[in-house]
Amino acid sequence: MTLRVIDSAIDGxxxxxxxxxxxxxxxxxxxxxxxxxxARLAIGDRDEAFDLVQDAMMKLVQRYAGRxxxxxxxxxxRILNNRIxxxxxxxxxxxxxxxxxxxxxxxxxxxxxxxxxxxxxxPLPEHLLALDxxxxxxxxxxxxxxxxxxxxxxxxxWEGFSVSETAAVMKCSEGSVKxxxxxxxxxxxxxxxxxxxxx
Amino acid sequence: xxxxxxxxxxxxxxxxxxxxxxxxxxxDAATLQRLNQARExxxxxxxxxxxxxxxxPVAALATVLLVVAVALNIHTGDELVQTxxxxxxxxLELLTSGDDLELFEDLDFYLWLDSTHDGTG
Numbered sequence: 001m002t003l004r005v006i007d008s009a010i011d012g013x014x015x016x017x018x019x020x021x022x023x024x025x026x027x028x029x030x031x032x033x034x035x036x037x038x039a040r041l042a043i044g045d046r047d048e049a050f051d052l053v054q055d056a057m058m059k060l061v062q063r064y065a066g067r068x069x070x071x072x073x074x075x076x077x078r079i080l081n082n083r084i085x086x087x088x089x090x091x092x093x094x095x096x097x098x099x100x101x102x103x104x105x106x107x108x109x110x111x112x113x114x115x116x117x118x119x120x121x122x123p124l125p126e127h128l129l130a131l132d133x134x135x136x137x138x139x140x141x142x143x144x145x146x147x148x149x150x151x152x153x154x155x156x157x158w159e160g161f162s163v164s165e166t167a168a169v170m171k172c173s174e175g176s177v178k179x180x181x182x183x184x185x186x187x188x189x190x191x192x193x194x195x196x197x198x199x
Numbered sequence: 200x201x202x203x204x205x206x207x208x209x210x211x212x213x214x215x216x217x218x219x220x221x222x223x224x225x226x227d228a229a230t231l232q233r234l235n236q237a238r239e240x241x242x243x244x245x246x247x248x249x250x251x252x253x254x255x256p257v258a259a260l261a262t263v264l265l266v267v268a269v270a271l272n273i274h275t276g277d278e279l280v281q282t283x284x285x286x287x288x289x290x291l292e293l294l295t296s297g298d299d300l301e302l303f304e305d306l307d308f309y310l311w312l313d314s315t316h317d318g319t320g
Binding site: 021024025028029032033034036037046050053054057058060061062065136137138139141142153156157158185188189192 | 211212213214215216218219222223226230231233234235237238240241242244245246248
């Protein structure tokens with residue numbers, strides 16, 4: 001009798017585990033492509049982007065599989081963004097040595113974030129709303145954004161996170177998210193305008 | 200488009216994300232396969248850990264059961280030894296009857312007594 005009770009309890013737990021595993025698999029299937037694309041846009045290298053996404057999936061499963069499914073999405077993107085930031089820090093560290101070895105005229109000064117801020121109040125012309133821009137070109141425009149703007153834009157606009165969720169994922173204040181996002185949008189608007197002028 | 204006019208920033212975001220979605224849909228098969236393999240590897244790790252989580256309590260339970268079984272077996276073993284001693288003991292009537300027991304204990308005496316009575320009688 002006791003053994004039967006224990007067996008049914010074990011079966012119940014096993015079924016719950018299988019349900020959780022299926023849910024986790026469905027979740028990973030859902031985010032893997034977008035996660036990869038975000039990593040690729042953030043670091044510009046397919047293989048390294050793939051490694052970062054794989055790493056993020058592994059860590060999510062290792063550490064957070066037991067958490068509630070609705071927590072997986074912010075956790076996954078938080079891990080992925082941490083990896084992206086680490087990658088950039090390492091690259092910056094390597095870059096410092098490379099800059100030290102290279103002549104100074106290689107520096108073009110494009111890293112100044114203030115120089116990249118577009119006019120935040122400019123209205124979007126009607127003709128731009130109807131304009132079809134090739135996906136590849138838009139992807140390149142996103143890729144060209146400064147890292148934090150890119151992250152804020154992709155998390156807010158593409159992944160659909162709220163300002164507070166994006167701030168949690170990016171480990172920054174909500175005000176910073178708003179600023180990064182606004183700058184990203186205005187930069188992308190410029191790309192749309194340039195595309196329109198070429199047509 | 201009405202919403203776009205009220206929120207031009209949103210429409211830029213929509214345009215860009217739509218374009219990114221299209222890129223996503225057109226992802227090449229090789230990349231998709233790599234992503235599927237990475238997902239599978241992560242899930243394998245989860246299954247391995249789940250098995251380990253099952254094995255630890257099961258092994259603990261098995262150890263407890265083994266200890267209980269060994270303890271019971273030792274106790275039963277004592278009883279068996281006792282049974283063997285009883286089997287090699289004298290018949291039960293001899294042990295339960297006080298007179299018979301005396302007869303059995305002094306068997307030599309009674310045999311000598313019988314022979315003496317036979318010789319004298």
